[in-house]
Amino acid sequence: MTDGDRQQSDRPSGGEDLDRYADLASRGPYGVSIGSALITMVEPHPGHEYGYNRWYEDDHFYAGAMAMPWMFAGRRWVATRDLQLLRYPEKSAVAEPVSTGCYLSVYWINEGRQDAHMRWTVGINKRLNRDGRVYRDRTHVFTAFQQHVAAAYRDGAAGPRDVHALDHPYGGLVLEVIDTEDAAQRDRLTDWLLDRHLPAKLRAGGPAAMCVLFRPLPLPGDRMTYVKQVEGVDTRLTLLWFLQDDPRTCWDAFTGLDAEVAAAVPGARVELVAPFVPTLPGTDVHVDQLR
Secondary structure, eight states, X not given: OOHHHHHHHHSOOSHHHHHHHHHHHTSSOOOSSEXXXXXXXXXXXXXOHHHHHXXXXXXXHIIIIITSXXXXXXXXXXXXXXXXXXXXXXXXXXXXXXXXXXXXXXXXEETTOHHHHHHHHHHHHHHHHHTTOSOOSXXXXXXXXXEEEEEEESSGGGSOOGGGTTTSOOSEEEEEXXXXXXXXHHHHHHHHIIIIIHHHHSOTTOSEEEEEEEEEOOOOTTXXXXXXXXXXXXXXXXXXXXXXXXXXXXXXXXXTHHHHHHHHSTTOEEEEEEEEEEOOTTSOTTGGGOO
């Protein structure tokens, strides 16, 4: 089949196919709120840093994410070697070694549309795989769809909301992953975070503008084989701290989070605290600083 033939075969066959789009758009929730997120931390294999970055920037960010229904915002983040070396704890249930995972991509999905989006993403990724548009020389370190739990803000009504976080020009992001012993303990941890911890950290003039909390969702059984099933569905919380500036300038504010969590909720364990800076889309900036 020629490229022209393939493009022709990919087009809707008639008005009936096109009408399905109008029908789907006319039903179901479509509010501007985050129902869930895709949070994916990936490690390109040594020697494939440039190839991976160009594939993701030029193709996958769009064809494998932003072109999909109900995914309304996305952004990529990168950890250069000096940022990787700030991560803790040394022994992590998320990344082994803890420095693994150069790139982080985050996407927002409309509330009430996770299941519909998931069916599309399974279908499109099977197609991309079949068409040779999946980059093999990389490892998914931490990839999960996650249910939105809550958001806390430094600047109250004056600042951007969580729906704006991936479009606002934040200077950095810190990924924090906390594991608990059971679902009840996770609930207690969530209450402590929202009532005590986040208000103290999101102080006026502080480096973090907001923190958004998520809990992982299980992946479907027909997911791509290179993505492992999600861990900690009943016991894990994921926090995204959005920073006004580069995390190197304010890292003292994010040291010791493991001790604070353990003291407040005995049995809960911080498994990863990892700083990132935003990528510059369409470029290879930072790629030469990963190793």
